[in-house]
Amino acid sequence: METTKKAAVTRRAILAAGSVLAMPGILRAQTADTIKIGFPVPLTGPYGTEAKDQVACAQIAIAEFNAAGGLGGRMAELLVRDDRLDPGEAATRTIELIEKDHANFIVGSLSAAVQLAVNNVAKQRGIIYNSISQSDQIAALPDWSKTTFHEAMTPHLTAGAVGRYAFSHYGKKVVFLQADYAYGHEMVDGFKAVGQSMGIEVLADLRHPLGATDFSTLLPRIQSLKPDILVLANFGRDQQISIKQATDFGLKKTTKIVAPILLYTSRIAAGEKAFEGVVGGSSYYWGIEATTPSAKALNDKYRAANEGRVPSDYGALGYAGVRSLLDAAKRAGSVETDKVIAALEGAKYDSYKGPQEFRACDHQSVQSVLIIESKSGGSSPYDVFNVIGTEAANADNLLSCKDEGHV
Amino acid sequence: MxxxxxxxxxxxxxxxxxxxxIYVLLALGMSLLFGMLTVVNFAHGAFYMLGAYAGLVLLGMGFNFWACLIIAPIIVGSLGMLCERFLIRHLYGRGIDYPLLLTFGLSxxxxxxxxxxxxxxxxxxxTPDILQGASDIWIGYFPTYRLFVIGVAVVVLTALWLFLERTPYGLIIRAGARDPQIVRILGIDVARVWLVVFGIGTGLAALAGLLAxxxxxxxxxMGSTILAESFVVTVVGGMGSLVGAVVAGLLVGVVVAMTSLFAPEMAQVAIFALMAVVLLVRPQGFFGRAGLMS
Structure with missing residues (x-):
């Protein structure tokens, strides 16, 4: 035992000595400061599954960057923190990441309220924050600042894309059932904005409390209204339960169920029977790899690291959020805030889902929206959606910078 | 409108x-534990959740849903008995807040x-294949599985009533609740009676969870929201009253349904408004005995 240990040490020493001789650059890398990316996400709580996938994907971006030699030899490191889906907790963790751990950038969060809290901390300290969850507010004043970037889609964009597709394909008589908080309200506003121009008729606009477990008392009324479309503007478990119970009540026979965002993880958790035929929007689905080389590259790396599984939509945003900043740091040749901002503004990129661009005026990522339909009987456990439409990246579909208060 | x-x-x-x-099934167990043992079981929602997970494991092992309906409550009920034997038993006679805090932590x-x-x-x-889809009930279509849940509730209620009112063991349980000292003097092991009652109470919670x-x-x-709701049911019906649990459970269900029809966002509040009104007018609940909590 003793001899093998000694042998191993010797071998390592020789290797190290050899590499120092061969590539002096690496020695410098180990001594220079690492680039630290703070990553507050809700590892515990209802979105734990999505958050863990965001970490797994972000690690891929870090590994890629380091394998390619980093920033002139400076390696990157991900500092993962649990924000428990709580704005206060997230703010505390972000302050620690910046003040104590000296993080160069912040990426992360998985809720509208939490990302605003993180953004607030980062902007006060002049640290770049790239948010990876949905919000209209973050790209608008007064929350926005020059250090604020938004890699994820906005509710306005998502609901608009899904609405344009659904109202033209399934009918104009609509019932909304929304979770009674910012997410539900912003999404329904988005649907109504496009719906107005398309002449939809809103039969009812119902609200349910966040975290509801029974929707049965709402369903007979909805059924009696005979809508063409039922829009479920809720998220996570609320979405799973409401879709399942609507299915049990036989609502799908007469009505198309539409959700602003159809989560890959929710669909996996709820099973194929309940979600069958439900249409919704998504920022990413692994199935686009057939036509999108950058998606294939991410999926392959994820599969290799995660026993053949595929990245989820929100997971992939973790990858993109980290990669955008590291790529910009490379282009800028620096991690200095102002130089990286300059490298990000107006940057066109294709890191995982086709062409994207950081709009210069509000730092919002202009990107495509996928319209997906849940299916049953897929060829693998991961084969859960059909991509039935793609709205290409188009800045006209976003709120204009003027509407957001930018001059 | x-x-x-x-x-x-x-x-x-x-x-x-x-x-x-479903409220009835959950409140029934809660009320049973309070009426017989004066234990306010805050872990009731957790046992409800365990019932669902026990069913999940059993289904994964290849048992069918019907077998799970029997086995899962037995497993969770046994676990409940272990909790009674080793944790809760030591707190009897110490005032109502001791077991309350313990079960709160346990949850x-x-x-x-x-x-x-x-x-x-x-x-x-x-949902089991045979209970999938909706059935025609003259006034409209209604999910078959929900009809089945009503059926199970009726069966369980009848069985529990027969057990408590018509069997010698039921007589002992009722006597033990009324005056444990006399029952003990008569040579009956009251501790064992309480153990069984705790098993039945938690088993009922597990059955409700599995059905949900x-x-x-x-x-x-999943147990935390419904715990609050069934606690309201228990209070409205009268702490410790089984009849009260049934009447109040159905009433709360109907109140939620009717509020949902006219003002969906008020449905959740309506439950608590109902409780507030009942507590003002009749503090011991519909069928509760006054002064039981003091």
């Missing part, structure tokens, strides 16, 4: 009764254990 037909009203009323059936432990072993994301539970699983899937937190 257009399109409000009599059929819709009746269907809505029926939806409320179906929802009430956190149980939920966390499930998170550790089963993850946070929850699992779907398929095909409606909403499982999640470690």
């Amino acid at each position: 257009d399109g409000l037909t009599p059929d819709l009203l009746v269907l809505q009323l029926f939806t409320g009764l179906a929802l009430g059936a 956190y432990v149980l939920v966390e254990l499930v998170r550790i072993f089963f993850g946070t994301s929850g699992y779907p539970v398929d 699983a095909p409606l909403q899937g499982t999640s470690p937190e």
Whole structure:
């Protein structure tokens, strides 16, 4: 035992000595400061599954960057923190990441309220924050600042894309059932904005409390209204339960169920029977790899690291959020805030889902929206959606910078 | 409010009764434990959740849903008996807040254990094939599975009533609740009676959880919302009263259903408004004995 240990040490020493001789650059890398990316996400709580996938994907971006030699030899490191889906907790963790751990950038969060809290901390300290969850507010004043970037889609964009597709394909008589908080309200506003121009008729606009477990008392009324479309503007478990119970009540026979965002993880958790035929929007689905080389590259790396599984939509945003900043740091040749901002503004990129661009005026990522339909009987456990439409990246579909208060 | 037909009203009323059936099953166990042992079981929601997860494991092992309906409550009921024997028993006669705090803590432990072993994301539970889809009940279509839940509630109620009122063991339980000292003097092991009662109470919670699983899937937190609701049911019906649990359970279901029809956002508040009104007018609840909490 003793001899093998000694042998191993010797071998390592020789290797190290050899590499120092061969590539002096690496020695410098180990001594220079690492680039630290703070990553507050809700590892515990209802979105734990999505958050863990965001970490797994972000690690891929870090590994890629380091394998390619980093920033002139400076390696990157991900500092993962649990924000428990709580704005206060997230703010505390972000302050620690910046003040104590000296993080160069912040990426992360998985809720509208939490990302605003993180953004607030980062902007006060002049640290770049790239948010990876949905919000209209973050790209608008007064929350926005020059250090604020938004890699994820906005509710306005998502609901608009899904609405344009659904109202033209399934009918104009609509019932909304929304979770009674910012997410539900912003999404329904988005649907109504496009719906107005398309002449939809809103039969009812119902609200349910966040975290509801029974929707049965709402369903007979909805059924009696005979809508063409039922829009479920809720998220996570609320979405799973409401879709399942609507299915049990036989609502799908007469009505198309539409959700602003159809989560890959929710669909996996709820099973194929309940979600069958439900249409919704998504920022990413692994199935686009057939036509999108950058998606294939991410999926392959994820599969290799995660026993053949595929990245989820929100997971992939973790990858993109980290990669955008590291790529910009490379282009800028620096991690200095102002130089990286300059490298990000107006940057066109294709890191995982086709062409994207950081709009210069509000730092919002202009990107495509996928319209997906849940299916049953897929060829693998991961084969859960059909991509039935793609709205290409188009800045006209976003709120204009003027509407957001930018001059 | 257009399109409000009599059929819709009746269907809505029926939806409320179906929802009430689950409240009844859960409140029944809670009320049983309070009436017999004066234990306010705050871990009742956790046992409800364990029932769903026990069913999930059993289904995964290849048992069918019907077998699970029997086995899962037995497993969870046994676990409840272990908790009674080793934790709660030591607190009898110490005032109502001791077991309350203990079971409150116990619920956190149980939920966390499930998170550790089963993850946070929850699992779907398929409705058994034969109960899928909706059935025609004259006034409209209604999910077959919810009809089945009402049926189970009726069967369980009848069985529990027969057991308590018509069997010698039921007589001992009722006597033990009234005056444990005399029962002990008569040579009956009261500790064993309480053990059995705790097993039945937690088993009923598990059955309710398993029945709820095909409606909403499982999640470690599934017991916390419904715990508050069934606590309201127990209070409205009268702490410790089984008849009260049934009447109040159905009433709360109907109140939620009717509020949902006219003002959906008020449905959740309506439950607590009902409780406030009942407490003002009749502090001991519909069928409760006054002064039991003091």
